[in-house]
Every structure is written in structure tokens, then in C-alpha cells.
Amino acid sequence: MVYQEKNQQTEANIEKSFLELMKGRSFEKITIEQLTDLADINRSTFYRHYADKYELIEKIEDRLLTELRSYYQTALQSAELVRLDKDFQAEDYIHGEQNFFKFFEPRLAELAVLLGEKGRPASLRKLQAAVRELFDQSISLASPHLSELQRELLLNHQTASFMGTLTYWLEHPPVWFSSNERFSFQGDQCRSGGLCQGLYGGVREIKTAPIGPASAVLPICQAVLP
Structure with a gap:
């Protein structure tokens, strides 16, 4: 147990040092020597944990995506089952603490670097693919009556919209827009049609669709939680 904890501490130190280096130089220009100097470890220690810097950054990315999928599954399991209708409002079924932006808020500094x-x-492609995967699951759970082309268009729209929002968030201090404020804004815009541009009408059209968790229907109207 002690050995395992020491390994975890060493890897956490290496990851932290690596992300710190990436604030000032591109990934391609970072050397193992620079990393081991900053982390205050020798090269043999680094190579006991990673084959090279490519494996290191992939482990950082994979950890983030594993946590993202776990967060999604937990939120999905806690979401109530609801039937879609014209009066559907996200906040009635999903607490602010469950919103998708909540996952990213404490990780903004790390994501800003990656x-x-x-x-x-x-790194961007992997995260976008993961977000698209979760939105796809949500659309499947909502069981909307969409053709394959309509489904692809909706999925691409939601993924691009969310990634655009996340990118903007990374470029601006979160103090100006917390995850809960982002969730409320998104919900307001969905109800008013400001962001959905007709997609909310689609929600009304599929109100007799099979019941699904509230988190699953949100991608249909500018998702805030896939």
C-alpha cells in the first residue's frame, strides 16, 4: 500500500511538473531533462513510470476522460425519469450540482494547458470525441424519432456548441461565469429559443417518445448535461 501511494505521488508530481512546463513551451519542445529537473527526480525514475513524454500526456488525457465518463454515469444514474413535453425544463429535473459544466470547473487550469x-x-480531438460519445448516448436514451442524417446533424451541432462554449470558458476567468451560472444561462436560452433555433420545437414533436432520464434529453436542446 505504501509503495502504491508513493508511486501515485511520484506520478502526480511528474504530471504537475509536465503541465507547468507546457504553460511556457509547446509539447513538442519539452525535453525529459527539463521535466526531471523541474520535478526533482532522476531520469530512471521517470522511465520507471513512462516510456516517453507521449505516454505521459496520453495518461493525463486518459485519466481526464475516465473521470469524465464516470461523472456522466453517476449523473445519469441519479437523474429522474421524465416524459418529454412542451413544458419540459431542465432545472426541474437536474440539480445544478449535476450539470455537465460542474465536471470541468475544477479542471479548467489543467484543460487550459492541454x-x-x-x-x-x-488532446482536443480526444476530448471532443469523448463528448460526442456521451451526447450520442444521451440522444439514444431520449429515443427521438430522427433519421440517421438528422441524428448526425444534431449530434455534431451539440458537440460543436459545447466545445465552443468550453473553449471560451477556458480563455476567460471562471470568476465571470461559474458552472452553475453557465447551467442557468443555458437553460434560459433553451426555453427562450435563443440557442436552440428551432430545436426546442423538436422536443415538443417527440413528447411521446419513450421515457428517459432528464440528463439524456438535454442534448436535444443545447445540452448542459449529456
Whole structure:
């Protein structure tokens, strides 16, 4: 147990040092020597944990995506079962603490580095693919009557919209827009049609669709929780 904890502490130190380096230089330009100097470890210690810096950043990315999927599953299990109708309002069924932005709020600093100009494009692609996967699950649970083309258009729209919002959030201090404020704003815009641009009408059209968790129907109207 002690050995395992020590390994975890070492890897946490390496990851923290690596992200710190990425604030000032691009991923491609970071060397193992720079990393081991900052982390105050020797090269052999680094190579006991990682084959190279590519494996290191992939482990950081995979940890983040594993936590994201776990958060989604937990929120999904706690969401109430509801039937869609014209009066559906996200806040009636999903507490602010469950909203999707809540997951990202404590990780904004880490994401700003991974997805910033010093990061690598693959990090953004992996996160976008994961978000798209979760939105796809949500749409499936809501069981809307959509053709394959309509489903793809809706899925791409929701994924692009969320990633755009997240990117903006990363570029601006969160003090100006907390996760709960983002959740409330999103819900207000859905009800008013400001962001949905007709998609909310689609919710009314599928109000007889099979019952699904509230978190599953939100992607249909500018999702705040997939």
C-alpha cells in the first residue's frame, strides 16, 4: 500500500511538473531533462513510470476522460425519469450540482494547458470525441424519432456548441461565469429559443417518445448535461 501511494505521488508530481512546463513551451519542445529537473527526480525514475513524454500526456488525457465518463454515469444514474413535453425544463429535473459544466470547473487550469496553443491537437480531438460519445448516448436514451442524417446533424451541432462554449470558458476567468451560472444561462436560452433555433420545437414533436432520464434529453436542446 505504501509503495502504491508513493508511486501515485511520484506520478502526480511528474504530471504537475509536465503541465507547468507546457504553460511556457509547446509539447513538442519539452525535453525529459527539463521535466526531471523541474520535478526533482532522476531520469530512471521517470522511465520507471513512462516510456516517453507521449505516454505521459496520453495518461493525463486518459485519466481526464475516465473521470469524465464516470461523472456522466453517476449523473445519469441519479437523474429522474421524465416524459418529454412542451413544458419540459431542465432545472426541474437536474440539480445544478449535476450539470455537465460542474465536471470541468475544477479542471479548467489543467484543460487550459492541454487544449491551449502550447498543447497538441490530439488532446482536443480526444476530448471532443469523448463528448460526442456521451451526447450520442444521451440522444439514444431520449429515443427521438430522427433519421440517421438528422441524428448526425444534431449530434455534431451539440458537440460543436459545447466545445465552443468550453473553449471560451477556458480563455476567460471562471470568476465571470461559474458552472452553475453557465447551467442557468443555458437553460434560459433553451426555453427562450435563443440557442436552440428551432430545436426546442423538436422536443415538443417527440413528447411521446419513450421515457428517459432528464440528463439524456438535454442534448436535444443545447445540452448542459449529456
